[in-house]
Amino acid sequence: METTLTLAAWNERAAALRPVTQAFIEGRYHPAVSAETFPCINPATGGVLAEIASCAAPDVDLAVASARRAFESGAWSRMAPAARKRVLLNFAELLMEHREELALLETLDVGKPIADSLQVDIPGAARCIQWYAEACDKVYDEVAPVPDHTLALVTREPVGVVGAIVPWNFPLLMACWKLGPALATGNSVVLKPSEKSPLTAIRVAALALDAGLPPGVLNVLPGFGHTAGEALALHPDVDCVAFTGSTRIGKRMLEYSGRSNMKRVWPECGGKSPNIVFADAPDLDRVAEAAAAGIFFNQGEMCSAASRLVVHESVREALLEKICALGAAYRPGDPLDPATRLGALVDDQQLRTVTGYIDSAREEGARLCLGGDQVRRESGGYFVEPTVFDGVGPAMRVAQEEIFGPVLSVLSFRDEAEALAIANGVMYGLAAAVWTRDLATAHRMSRRIRAGTVYVNCYDADDITVPFGGVKQSGNGRDKSLHALDKYTELKTTWMDLR
Numbered sequence: 001m002e003t004t005l006t007l008a009a010w011n012e013r014a015a016a017l018r019p020v021t022q023a024f025i026e027g028r029y030h031p032a033v034s035a036e037t038f039p040c041i042n043p044a045t046g047g048v049l050a051e052i053a054s055c056a057a058p059d060v061d062l063a064v065a066s067a068r069r070a071f072e073s074g075a076w077s078r079m080a081p082a083a084r085k086r087v088l089l090n091f092a093e094l095l096m097e098h099r100e101e102l103a104l105l106e107t108l109d110v111g112k113p114i115a116d117s118l119q120v121d122i123p124g125a126a127r128c129i130q131w132y133a134e135a136c137d138k139v140y141d142e143v144a145p146v147p148d149h150t151l152a153l154v155t156r157e158p159v160g161v162v163g164a165i166v167p168w169n170f171p172l173l174m175a176c177w178k179l180g181p182a183l184a185t186g187n188s189v190v191l192k193p194s195e196k197s198p199l200t201a202i203r204v205a206a207l208a209l210d211a212g213l214p215p216g217v218l219n220v221l222p223g224f225g226h227t228a229g230e231a232l233a234l235h236p237d238v239d240c241v242a243f244t245g246s247t248r249i250g251k252r253m254l255e256y257s258g259r260s261n262m263k264r265v266w267p268e269c270g271g272k273s274p275n276i277v278f279a280d281a282p283d284l285d286r287v288a289e290a291a292a293a294g295i296f297f298n299q300g301e302m303c304s305a306a307s308r309l310v311v312h313e314s315v316r317e318a319l320l321e322k323i324c325a326l327g328a329a330y331r332p333g334d335p336l337d338p339a340t341r342l343g344a345l346v347d348d349q350q351l352r353t354v355t356g357y358i359d360s361a362r363e364e365g366a367r368l369c370l371g372g373d374q375v376r377r378e379s380g381g382y383f384v385e386p387t388v389f390d391g392v393g394p395a396m397r398v399a400q401e402e403i404f405g406p407v408l409s410v411l412s413f414r415d416e417a418e419a420l421a422i423a424n425g426v427m428y429g430l431a432a433a434v435w436t437r438d439l440a441t442a443h444r445m446s447r448r449i450r451a452g453t454v455y456v457n458c459y460d461a462d463d464i465t466v467p468f469g470g471v472k473q474s475g476n477g478r479d480k481s482l483h484a485l486d487k488y489t490e491l492k493t494t495w496m497d498l499r
């Protein structure tokens with residue numbers, strides 16, 4: 001589905017847009033209890049899009065109570081699976097019907113290209129809800145192989161009230177990675193979107209209600225991490241926190257759990273993924289395209305960004321030349337222009353973080369090959385050029401730390417052992433790629449790289465059917481696939497004596 005809308009048409013729609021700005025509790029929109037608001041910024045202009053309800057502990061109390069009541073009522077948690085499926089399928093259809101509106105909200109809120117919001121974020125979110133909807137009446141429980149006079153049932157029960165705390169880089173998509181499996185298994189959810197990207201989460205709460213989700217099953221609380229987020233993660237009546245965000249805050253989630261009710265915590269955190277290119281890589285043009293897309297797509301604001309190019313010395317120069325040539329296609333542009341492939345960074349703070357890393361690379365002696373500057377200043381927005389540094393040492397900050405911007409660090413290696421040491425020599429373990437013609441090398445490397453996903457001769461292959469998540473300090477949850485159902489269910493063992 002290509003959009004036929006032009007930049008002018010999108011601008012017209014943007015000017016007419018009146019986003020919903022309030023919290024959604026018990027099936028209705030409410031201002032924050034404190035009546036406080038915070039500004040929602042359009043990072044392409046620096047302008048204020050709306051004033052958003054700033055939720056805090058009192059709102060969390062209301063939302064969790066509403067979620068608990070809904071859960072205990074059984075209206076959703078004990079609804080027949082086929083009926084639950086129907087509601088979630090309706091929800092997925094409504095997301096697609098509102099695809100242009102939601103894509104516009106997403107692009108205005110976070111600065112990502114409208115073509116990506118339309119083709120990746122919103123359809124991906126709808127597909128996720130649809131896929132878990134269909135699982136509702138297809139996943140069976142177990143009967144254990146126990147002695148003849150007994151019967152032991154192993155059943156999955158919803159955990160209860162799920163707190164979902166999500167980031168801003170794919171606002172609706174990350175929310176749906178939680179909502180799909182959590183709702184399909186009968187839980188109630190309190191969703192806290194990032195303060196940098198609240199608009200789509202707020203909007204879709206009403207769509208879920210229209211789809212037939214009972215009031216209280218999905219509550220949405222816009223607000224800051226240290227207010228709404230902390231209160232939700234510390235709440236004694238929340239049974240599970242599904243978190244996607246930074247490693248620093250993911251660690252706090254584990255503390256909140258220990259300080260409160262030992263709720264289960266699923267941290268899905270950052271990455272510094274290596275894209276490893278051997279001398280026998282099948283096709284350097286394809287490698288270059290994947291390497292560029294791997295770091296420039298979504299402004300590099302990707303947990304799984306291919307942020308470290310780890311390349312054999314013999315092909316380094318040729319590959320670097322191709323990647324830098326492709327950089328031209330990612331010249332930062334107006335996110336509402338359908339031709340734009342690289343938009344604005346999410347806010348002023350992220351701009352400063354990214355330019356700070358660019359400065360650190362220069363200071364530590366890396367060689368700038370492409371970009372390196374803030375651009376489009378006249379727009380008032382936060383744009384950075386696609387940037388490539390060669391000659392990066394494994395200990396440099398730009399080789400170790402997640403930048404979350406369009407900045408590629410190029411490291412070179414001489415043999416497989418060195419490539420592996422570089423690949424595993426960071427605290428993260430989210431994704432990795434290996435490019436080689438040699439099947440044995442591909443297998444050996446993919447076994448020894450510590451990462452949740454290894455791509456061979458590709459990067460960022462993606463489908464709802466496969467689990468996604470990390471090891472080490474990239475966290476340990478898995479979103480997507482049937483495995484995600486485990487996060488939102490408890491195993492119940494029921495013994496029956498048949499004598």
Ligand code: NAD
Nearest residue numbers: 166167168193194225229230245246249268269270271303
């Ligand atoms: P962040 O950790 O700053 O914030 C994530 C969420 O936590 C937001 O909703 C925020 O408001 C909330 N939060 C912040 N401080 C909090 C606190 N003290 N208590 C409770 N909640 C708090 O991360 P971000 O900047 O929004 O997102 C970027 C990060 O997300 C990157 O590190 C990226 O790699 C990661 N990410 C990971 C995945 C994955 O699947 N592993 C996917 C997307 C993004």
Ligand code: MN
Nearest residue numbers: 041109110196
């Ligand atoms: Mn915003």
